[in-house]
Amino acid sequence: MHRALFSSLRQGTQSPYDELRPPFLIDYDRLIFSNPFRRLSKKTQVHPLAKNDHVHNRLTHSLEVASVGRTLGLGVGHHILRIDPKCPHSPYDVAAIIQSACLAHDIGNPPFGHAGEEIIKEWFTHHASPYMDELSMEERADFLAFDGNAQSFRIITQLENHPKEGGMRLTHSTQASMIKYPWEAIDPRSGGKKFSFFQSEKKIARELLEGFGLKEATELLRHPFSYLMEAADDICYALLDIKDAVELGMLKANQMEEIFLPLCGEKEYQKSLSSQGNSDYEKVSRLCAIAIGRLTQQALESFIAHELLTPKKGVKDLVSLFIDKSLREGLEKAKALGHEKIFNEPRKIELELGAYRTIGILLENLIHAAYSLHRGEESFKTKHALMLIGHHAPRREQSLYEKYRAVLDFITGMTDNYATHLAGQLGGMGR
Known part of the structure; x- marks a missing residue:
């Protein structure tokens, strides 16, 4: 079964053979x-518009996730060779697939990170009428439950490099490894917030996963490699968000015993904490490095022990299957600390309130302009607002759903800085 998890097929025109670069490495380069x-590099990871250069942005986060993902891929690749010595795919193929999926996993996140996602959802909830009166229930759900995961899948399959003709044309294995939630927004499993493809990419996602045989009855299943991508992300954001919080003075090294003691062990924890001359940031950096190493090894061992190379229904994520209970609980406590101390920090909340106004102004002007175009009621201002989007602006012949998708493609592609600048321009003009 594991051989079936590899596919170098691409949407659109197939790439010519490259003797220097295997197909999965080409994905990474693209x-x-x-x-x-x-x-x-100019999008928020956790702290909006951070002026401290030591703090993670969405780019540095993605690179670190990709590094952990590559290690997991190498480990699983060597496991495949042990059980199937004649497998035509090397451990480096698995590593390149996971590394590429990790690089792509946040590529569709809007400005201001997860706060941006929540702002988009809330705006559409409050402006459902009249803007969404003509949309189907499935189409409405895409906006009411907007998810950066689905926008990432849209970018790589539809928008970038070859618009509507395969997008980035990544290999099927890399594309499938990105899909954490193989269902649409209206599916009850989404919980109104987590899904991996919009209606506009539903056919692509279904054909992609069915091509790997990842279907049971009417339900699509996750590609096994997606668990590795997700685990790499979980490990990195839980720990490195804490590291940023220490750098910004939100947390102290001695406040995190219940996290790093189980993750690093008594000896390493005490050694790091008692090191003379080191700042809190240096102490926590060392603890994070040790913890990431141990968690990565645990993720690999748990993936193999639970035989996740065989597609399974009902597996939530890899972290929940960790064999070592102390490591699992330590990671969960790190996530909980992030939500308790970091996500509710006053300065961060102030900036996110500013982000609410920023994205609200963009949506108010551009969604209104798209709606006016659809109704044949353009004004001087709405015409000029859509001109900002350039050659990907909504077109009259498109459906209302497609027009809104084009607007969100534009907004979610913005950096924090550009979104702030453009909202300032539009906000000063009135509607």
């Missing part, structure tokens, strides 16, 4: 050189 990936 992502690294892409415009949406580069713009992640």
Whole structure:
């Protein structure tokens, strides 16, 4: 079964054979050189518009996740060779697939990170009428439950490099490894917030996963490699968000015993904490490095022990299957600390309130302009507002759903800085 998890097929025209670069490594290169990936350097990871250069942005986060993902891929690749010595795919193929999926996993996140997602959802909830009166229930759900995961899948399959003709044309294995939630927004499993493809990409996602045989009855299943991508993300954001909080003075090293003691062990914890001459940031950096190493090894061992190379229904995530209870609980406590101390920090909340106004102004002007175009009621201002989007602006012949998708493609592609600048321009003009 594991051989069926590899596919170098791509949407659109197939790439010619490259003797220097295997197909999965080409995926990595395409992502690294892409415009949406580069713009992640000016998008929020946790702390909006951070002036401290030591703090993570969405780009540095993605690179670190990709590093952990590559290690997990190598480990699983060597496991495949042990059980199937004649497998035509090397451990480096698995590593490149996971590394590429990790690079792409946040490429569709809007400005201001997860706060941006919540602002978009809330705006559409409050402006459902008249803007969404003509949409189907499935289409409405895409906006009411907007998810950056689905926008990432849209970028790589539809928007970047070859619009509507395969997008980045990444291999099927890399694309499938990105899909954490193989269902649409209206599916009850989404909980109104977590899904991996919009209606506009539903057919692509279904054909992609069915091509791997990832279907049971009417339900699509996750590609096994997606668990590795997700675990790499979980490990990095839980710990490195804490590291940023220490750098910004929100937390002290001695406040995190219940996290790092189980993750690093008594000896390493005490050694790091008692080191003379080191700042809190240096102490926590060392503890994070040790913890990431142990958690990565645990993720690999748990993936193999639970035989996740065989697609399974009902597996929530890899972290919940960790064999070592102390490591699992330590990671969960790190996440909980993030939500308790970091996500509710006053300065962060102030900036997110500013982000609410910023994205609200953009949506108010551009969604209104798209709606006016659809109704044949354009004004001088709405015409000029849509001109800002450039050659990907909504077109008259498109459905209302497609027009709104084009607006969100534009807004979610913005950096924090550009969104703030453009909202300032539009906000000063009135509607």
